[in-house]
Amino acid sequence: MEKVKRDKNDRVLYIRNLSISFKTAYGTVRAIRGVRLDLFKGETIAIVGESGSGKSVTVKTIMGILDSNGMIDSGQIIYRYKDENDQTQEVDLVKLSQKEIRYKFCGKHIAMVFQDPMTSLDPTMQVGKQIMEPMLEHYHISRSEAKQRALQLLEEVGIDNPDKRFKQYPHELSGGMRQRVVIAIALACDPDILICDEPTTALDVTIQAKILELIKDIQKKKGISVIYITHDLGVVAKVADYVAVMYAGRIVEKGKINEVFYDPRHPYTWGLLSSMPDTDTNSRRLFAIPGSPPNLMELVEGDAFAPRNPYALNIDFKEEPPMYEVGGQHRVASWLMDPRAPKVELPPELVEKLEKMKKEAEYYE
Numbered sequence: 001m002e003k004v005k006r007d008k009n010d011r012v013l014y015i016r017n018l019s020i021s022f023k024t025a026y027g028t029v030r031a032i033r034g035v036r037l038d039l040f041k042g043e044t045i046a047i048v049g050e051s052g053s054g055k056s057v058t059v060k061t062i063m064g065i066l067d068s069n070g071m072i073d074s075g076q077i078i079y080r081y082k083d084e085n086d087q088t089q090e091v092d093l094v095k096l097s098q099k100e101i102r103y104k105f106c107g108k109h110i111a112m113v114f115q116d117p118m119t120s121l122d123p124t125m126q127v128g129k130q131i132m133e134p135m136l137e138h139y140h141i142s143r144s145e146a147k148q149r150a151l152q153l154l155e156e157v158g159i160d161n162p163d164k165r166f167k168q169y170p171h172e173l174s175g176g177m178r179q180r181v182v183i184a185i186a187l188a189c190d191p192d193i194l195i196c197d198e199p200t201t202a203l204d205v206t207i208q209a210k211i212l213e214l215i216k217d218i219q220k221k222k223g224i225s226v227i228y229i230t231h232d233l234g235v236v237a238k239v240a241d242y243v244a245v246m247y248a249g250r251i252v253e254k255g256k257i258n259e260v261f262y263d264p265r266h267p268y269t270w271g272l273l274s275s276m277p278d279t280d281t282n283s284r285r286l287f288a289i290p291g292s293p294p295n296l297m298e299l300v301e302g303d304a305f306a307p308r309n310p311y312a313l314n315i316d317f318k319e320e321p322p323m324y325e326v327g328g329q330h331r332v333a334s335w336l337m338d339p340r341a342p343k344v345e346l347p348p349e350l351v352e353k354l355e356k357m358k359k360e361a362e363y364y365e
Contacts (some may be wrong), residue, residue, distance in 0.1 A: 064101025128166030
């Protein structure tokens, strides 16, 4: 299923040992703990995990929109791009101020589609003018040129009668249309990277499928790299080349889509896959991961998932596991991957579900 060869020369973004904390009235929250991730040209990465696992904080840091009480404690976010002279440049976004990131890179090089289009759009401005804004800011072109490009973008994102829609306000459009407008704004300056933070959550299932297909088509045409933030593993299966599973601010499993989906090794990933609703299995019970994520205001000892892990070893409560290489691009942070650990088999219900998922994926290929 993987379409992109992960060659170091084609990396557009790489994150190394990123740690982020937030100062609150109740103490310091260690929200991101040593994240390491690579994004390659034309690739789609999905970052998955429960709410509060650190997915959105990671990408907001890339965009320079970290909340005011957030602080980058350590790490690098290296972005590689072509300058005006077509020369490859590298910049560590961590070393720039949020204002510099937003002014130099947001929109022009890295763009983002948020979960709720109504919070992204200005209700007092015609949608066409909102699409024109980034072009006027970054390209300094005439208003007539920007308008022509905006009309073209409306057409590209599948909005009929772009001349009419250009003059309308966000409240006059449906939810699906508004999200298409947000995508048009994100694509206005031909970015290298498109970040989609739960882009279909607020939409009904038929519109969800159309928006996902739209983003895939645009990616193929323009060769951009895409980062999806989602808790919906069904979305991941449809769009991703590579998956990173986050738990309590750390990536606990990552690899190509086939490696993580059809050969999951971390018990947390097992729990996420088992909890996917499925009308086609023999089990009558909908699985839920027991317990709750840890309080990141308190120091995490050992593996953060250990209290919820039915397969936890004694060492899980004492020492954080390293990231083990388990073949190919597959990496897993679990003591179960240690050669000395007892062998644990996948739950039978999950084996059945994965087999059906694999057959379904083969059918649609």
